[in-house]
Amino acid sequence: MKVGAPPPAPVGGGIGAVLRVRPFLLLWLAQVATQVGGNMVIYGLTVVVFSTTRSNAAVSLLLLTFLVPAVLFSAVAGVYVDRFDRRTILIATNVLRGLAFVVMWAVGPHLAAIYLLNAFVSLVTVFFAPAEASMIPQLVPRPLLIAANGLFTFTLNAAFALGFALFGPLVVTLAGADALLLVIAALYLVAAGFCATLPAAPPDDGRRSAHEVVVDAERAMESTFAQFREGLAFIAGHRPISWSLAYLAITASLIGVLGVLGPDFATRALGLAPKDFVVVVLPLGFGLVLGILLLNTYGGYLPRRRVIEGGLVALGCLLGLLSVAGPVTRALQAATPNGSIVDLSGLLSLLAVVVAIAFLAGIAYAVVAIPAQTQLHEDLPADVRGRVFGVLNMLVSMASFVPIIVVGPIADLVGTPTVIFAIAVLVLLAGLGSILLRGPLRPGEAALRADQPAPGPVDPLTVALRAEEHVGEAMPGAAREPRVASGEPAPPASEPAPPPRGRA
Numbered sequence: 491m492k493v494g495a496p497p498p499a500p501v502g503g504g505i506g507a508v509l510r511v512r513p514f515l516l517l518w519l520a521q522v523a524t525q526v527g528g529n530m531v532i533y534g535l536t537v538v539v540f541s542t543t544r545s546n547a548a549v550s551l552l553l554l555t556f557l558v559p560a561v562l563f564s565a566v567a568g569v570y571v572d573r574f575d576r577r578t579i580l581i582a583t584n585v586l587r588g589l590a591f592v593v594m595w596a597v598g599p600h601l602a603a604i605y606l607l608n609a610f611v612s613l614v615t616v617f618f619a620p621a622e623a624s625m626i627p628q629l630v631p632r633p634l635l636i637a638a639n640g641l642f643t644f645t646l647n648a649a650f651a652l653g654f655a656l657f658g659p660l661v662v663t664l665a666g667a668d669a670l671l672l673v674i675a676a677l678y679l680v681a682a683g684f685c686a687t688l689p690a691a692p693p694d695d696g697r698r699s700a701h702e703v704v705v706d707a708e709r710a711m712e713s714t715f716a717q718f719r720e721g722l723a724f725i726a727g728h729r730p731i732s733w734s735l736a737y738l739a740i741t742a743s744l745i746g747v748l749g750v751l752g753p754d755f756a757t758r759a760l761g762l763a764p765k766d767f768v769v770v771v772l773p774l775g776f777g778l779v780l781g782i783l784l785l786n787t788y789g790g791y792l793p794r795r796r797v798i799e800g801g802l803v804a805l806g807c808l809l810g811l812l813s814v815a816g817p818v819t820r821a822l823q824a825a826t827p828n829g830s831i832v833d834l835s836g837l838l839s840l841l842a843v844v845v846a847i848a849f850l851a852g853i854a855y856a857v858v859a860i861p862a863q864t865q866l867h868e869d870l871p872a873d874v875r876g877r878v879f880g881v882l883n884m885l886v887s888m889a890s891f892v893p894i895i896v897v898g899p900i901a902d903l904v905g906t907p908t909v910i911f912a913i914a915v916l917v918l919l920a921g922l923g924s925i926l927l928r929g930p931l932r933p934g935e936a937a938l939r940a941d942q943p944a945p946g947p948v949d950p951l952t953v954a955l956r957a958e959e960h961v962g963e964a965m966p967g968a969a970r971e972p973r974v975a976s977g978e979p980a981p982p983a984s985e986p987a988p989p990p991r992g993r994a
Contacts, residue, residue, distance in 0.1 A: 508637045513629040520681040527677035529653025534670040537765045540753035542599045549750045550898030555605050559612040567616045576621040576691035581682050583618035587611050588678035595671040655775025659768030730869050737862035746894040754906045759816050770848045777852020794861045799924045801857035806918025808851040813911035815843050
């Protein structure tokens with residue numbers, strides 16, 4: 491076997507087969523550690539910054555330090571990654587991120603240091619992502635590439651729920667935000683250990699000068715902007731694509747809003763400590779999981795557009811209820827007679843109401859985001875999938891900038907419940923607007939007739955695998971990581987590091 495070539499494919503296929511390839515298993519474990527750790531730190535630093543400043547604007551600035559470096563540098567990072575040994579890059583970036591969080595723990599709640607170190611971690615991550623994806627074809631035989639890419643995409647989606655909604659709140663609640671920083675540092679150093687066991691991956695052409703690398707980076711940037719313009723033109727000319735983009739932008743923005751306003755809502759509306767906004771995040775995560783399971787079982791029997799629109803309307807109503815949960819709960823408690831045979835105080839407690847609303851909102855979020863992403867996969871023609879997907883991901887990330895920048899300062903002026911209520915109205919109007927403006931369902935969108943065979947369940951992992959397969963079919967110039975993992979020359983990475991949200 492040729493040196494540096496992937497091992498022969500194991501007997502069989504799918505996720506089980508690709509996990510039996512030990513080098514890939516170690517790379518995937520490194521991805522799990524870094525993705526879960528990265529989402530945990532979003533939760534932890536949000537708590538630290540708000541506890542220190544009591545300012546929503548400060549939290550907005552924190553989240554921007556996650557996003558801005560990725561958007562500015564992701565287009566050229568892949569070019570520089572191709573210049574060096576990818577295994578070395580994987581090890582170095584994980585070690586640097588681990589050490590950055592150790593330093594962050596040592597300096598304590600120093601706001602400027604948190605911002606600078608967090609921006610540094612985001613910048614380092616921009617170089618880690620393409621190096622990680624570029625290792626896949628060296629570790630995995632070609633017949634298993636689709637399964638390997640699908641598993642990486644599924645892990646990226648699941649890491650948000652595990653890190654931001656489960657492990658982050660759990661560690662902060664049990665041990666505090668300071669301990670969380672050490673846990674995350676340990677995860678990155680463990681990931682560096684996993685990457686150290688991988689085979690070397692030297693650059694394909696080590697004879698290029700530094701000047702040539704810079705020229706390639708400039709061309710990559712120019713190509714990215716050219717593809718961006720082409721993608722915008724395609725989106726403008728295809729109304730269903732524009733609607734799917736709008737749905738995804740709304741869900742992405744809501745996650746950013748939750749990250750900014752969550753600690754203040756826990757403090758002022760619920761009377762809790764900033765770290766206790768887990769009472770909103772955790773049931774939201776459980777609702778998201780249940781929403782996926784419901785889609786898996788019943789999603790194939792329902793018209794997808796109506797599911798999305800119903801989810802938006804429900805999400806708007808639930809956010810509105812969340813914003814007035816305090817006054818309504820106190821009014822209901824006051825209306826309950828003291829001598830009532832049935833004691834409703836537990837059911838009418840503010841925390842119980844908020845947990846129930848957040849759980850239902852998680853279900854509503856799932857039935858908007860997942861069908862919208864699936865619809866996008868089906869609506870895009872094969873010859874532009876990769877190019878438009880790169881543009882769409884960039885647009886969705888940019889769409890999340892606006893609420894992150896705006897809602898923090900506004901909430902400081904008018905109050906968090908007022909801002910949440912205004913957002914609820916906008917989401918509700920978006921759902922009703924989709925129903926009214928898009929009109930009746932087209933024949934292909936209508937619900938299944940009784941004489942038609944019932945579709946099978948919609949497995950989210952299968953959707954992820956098919957998405958990567960579609961991207962692999964894309965035309966040259968597609969700026970997506972899985973295309974790098976297909977064994978072809980690496981194009982510029984146009985997808986920024988994810989903001990505090992999950993893609994499904």
